[in-house]
Every structure is written in C-alpha cells, then in structure tokens.
Amino acid sequence: MGFIFYFLLFICGLIVGSFLNVVILRYRPKGKILEGKVIGGRSHCPFCFRILTFYELIPIFSFFIQKGLCRGCGRKISPQYPLVELLSGLIFVFVPMSLSYDLRLADYHFSFLQLSIVGCWIFIFILLLLLSAIDLRHSIIPNQINLTLGLLGLILIIISDYYDRFSLLTGSFFKNYAAIFGLRDNIWTNHLFAALLGMAFFGLIIFLSKEKAMGWGDFKLIGALGLIFGWPDILIIIFSAFIIGAIAGIIFLIGKKKRMKDAVPFGPFLAIGSTLIFFFGYQIIGGYFRLFGL
DSSP: OOHHHHHHHHHHHHHHHHHHHHHHHHOOOBTTBOOTTTTOSOOBOTTTOOBOOGGGOSTTHHHHHTTTBOTTTOOBOOTHHHHHHHHHHHHHHHHHHHHHHHHTOOSSOOOHHHHHHHHHHHHHHHHHHHHHHHHHHHSOOOHHHHHHHHHHHHHHHHHHHHTTOOSSSSSSTTGGGGGGGOOOSOHHHHHHHHHHHHHHHHHHHHHHHTTSSOOHHHHHHHHHHHHHHOTTHHHHHHHHHHHHHHHHHHHHHHTTSSOTTSOOOOHHHHHHHHHHHHHHHHHHHHHHHHHTTO
16 A cells, blocks of 8 residues: 555544544543533634634644734634644554554455454554543543443454454464463453453452552453453553553652652553554564563
C-alpha cells in the first residue's frame, strides 16, 4: 500500500481525533458513564463561548495558524486539541502498517478478515486514547469504554478462532516466544485466563489499599485488555504499565506536579503498555531473553 492510501487514513484519523476532542472536553462525570448529550451543540470557545467557524475547526492546522489562541478572546487553546488529533491520525496510519505483513495487506482488495481485524485494532486504540484523556482529566474510566473494549476483545477472539489464527507460535505479539509461557491449546482458555489473572491482581491491590492505589475502572480495563491481548501479553502490559507509572510518578514529584499521597490515573499507563506490546512486543520480550542469555 502506498503513500496516498496512508495519507488518506491519516486525514480520517485527524477527523476522528477532532471528534474525540469534543467528547473529551464536554464529558462531565455522572457516576461512571458518559452523559447522553456529551456531543450535542456546536463547537465553541470554552472561555468566551463564541461559536467557531469551519476554518477554526481544521484539525491541527487551525491551532497553529491561530498560534494556539482563540480568535475572539485571545485566551490560550489547550494543546490537547492538536495532540489528540495527531495521535488519532497516527493510530489510523501505524496500526494498519504494523498489521500489514501479518495480514498481507499488499493491495487494495481487502478480505472481510483483514478489514475486521484492522478495524477492531484501530477502534481499540482510539478508545484507549479517549479513556486516557478522560482519566487524566477526571480520574474516571467510563464504563461504556471498558465494555466496548471487552466486546472488541471477544470479536477478535471469535475471528481468530474461526480463521484458525491461534496456535503454539501464532496469536500473540510475542510470536514464537509465547510458546514458552504455555496455554496455547485454546484461544478462549488463553484470553479468559489473561482477563481473570489481570482482574484478580488488580482486585487484590484495590482490596489491600482500600481503593487508594487503584480504582475499579482500572480493574474493568485490565479485564478488557486481557480479552484483547491474551496470555502472556497481558503480563508484560501490566509490568510495563507499572514501570512507566513509577517513572511518571517520580517525574511528577520532581516537578512538584504531584505530592507523594496524590493519586495518579493508571489508565493511561495501561494504554501505553498496550501500545508498546502491540508495536514492539516481539522486540521487548526478545531483548529481555537476550539480556539474560536465554
């Protein structure tokens, strides 16, 4: 697939990212669900409430053309706008690109299997981006996002099972290294075990810390990720998330952004860990074994 194809995907991703910003910035916690009217109404400046024109809503470009300022009141526009749009665009490009070899996306005649798998993974990372932003703003992961991620995990399991894409050496981002960890006989057993293992581990942390170290949104999220990634991928996702979280916590403390007793949303770290395994799982686990001469 050529440059034009990926460029069009990038533009689609920017448009989706613009929509995500609407959801993120208008979301108000109501229990742990997204409010029904979260996307209602025209876009406006959050400070002066001036309705934005179409040329002020062009993803990324409008932000830089206006130098990050509202044309009406001159207040600073949140850098979240271009960042979310850019990340969404990159998801639409690099997820299919990463899957292109495995799925043989060499031309423009895609099968139902190829479209289904690529579509599911793009949707998964778009939802991880959405929940990360909401979790950072409100320390909440909406139930609808976790539920949708879990359903996408089940869809991927059904597709992989039907098309026989799970075996001793396939069905994991660790490729042949996954055989070392076992549970490669049945995809349902493998992915359900991953979900239950993750939930049991997070549930124990929640119980022992009395919900201070982690919330139930993270508990549901790790269950959904277990269904999506399976075993042993979920193990390294958890491990990576805790390492990244610890590094971020130290940075926050040094920068005096957080105090020792302050809670830090964990959803974004799970999203980052999932991203690392999706794109670099084979390299990460291979590097680990080579480090110890295995």
